[in-house]
Amino acid sequence: MHTFHQVDVFGSGPLTGNPVAVVHDADGLDDAQMQLFAQWTNLSETTFLLRPTQEGADYRLRIFTASRELPFAGHPTLGSAHAWLESGGTPRGEHLVQECEAGLLTIERGDQLAFKAPPLLREGPVDDGELVAITDALGITPDDVVDARWLDNGPGWVGVLLEDAHDVLELHPDREKLSGLDIGVVAPWRDGGSDAAVEVRAFDSTTEDPVTGSLNAGLGQWLAGTVLPDSYVASQGTAIGRRGRVHVRREGSTVWVGGDTRTTVRGEVSLQD
Known part of the structure; x- marks a missing residue:
């Protein structure tokens, strides 16, 4: 069983933003299991929180649509940071540092979470x-x-x-x-x-x-x-x-992008036999 959050991101009130499904402690899941669950949730993105592999990162994030993995996405970044913090995550420094396929991403905390826009590819x-x-x-x-x-x-x-x-x-x-x-x-x-x-x-x-x-x-x-x-x-x-x-x-x-984040669903999810 994995801790699970569904977070509404960028809303201006309850249920007005974009939801993201967040699965915690996902290191034991393989690519196929992640993709299958992302397809099953039928949301624009589903994310998986893992232990970091790069120095300075607080956690690693993998981001899936219903059909493919993305190197970076904005509302999943903020929603996953919200879920990580809500579950007791403690940043190493002033800001959160997210490791994802696009590299290390800085997320600031304040009245709202905001991420530092990554370089354009x-x-x-x-x-x-x-x-x-x-x-x-x-x-x-x-x-x-x-x-x-x-x-x-x-x-x-x-x-x-x-x-x-x-x-x-x-x-x-x-x-x-x-x-x-x-x-x-x-x-x-x-x-x-x-x-x-x-x-x-x-x-x-x-x-x-x-x-x-x-x-x-x-x-x-x-x-x-x-x-x-x-x-x-x-x-x-x-x-x-x-x-x-x-x-x-x-x-x-530097450009910062932020917004409100609200947990709408929390619990556990079973992804393995």
Whole structure:
């Protein structure tokens, strides 16, 4: 039996964010067992806490979607840190240090947990051919796009900036054309229609993610301090009935991404015969 938490991340109240399933003391599980349980939970991500293998790390985290393992993801990072702390974990230093496939990740504690945005694996402008494919999948034209940029920090994100938040909420992507694409769309709230500065949506070929830490990290590295203020709040999940709020701030060249974390389920889970 393994201790188990299900944590709601980036919510603005109970059950308004993005849930992650967290399995503790998972060193005895193999890849197939982890992937099978992630498929069974049917959440966007399921994580497994293990003993660290790198010097300076407080714990090691493996992150699975229903179909694959990810080197990094944002809301699973914060939800797993929350679960680790709630179960009595004690950081070695001022901040938590998470070991994952993407490397060592720093997580600060305060009124909210926040992670330090990792380096981008792919960045830079989107070429004309790529932009045509992206906008065709979103059901808009290249003329509707203010800017676009690769923001891949593990999941493969490309960011698309539109003129107004209402344009983001009105999107109806073509799922078949989204195949192979992970698209994040953002635009400012210009009419005061939200308590947030921007509206964000995240699409892949199968689903719309409720609230996405990795995407907001990339968007913050791109837009904070230039198009957007150094510190701002992003709204995400509005179009699918969630009310996520992601807090982004830039300090020099470092971007921090944080939000509320709440345990909604705790107990034990059996994953082995």
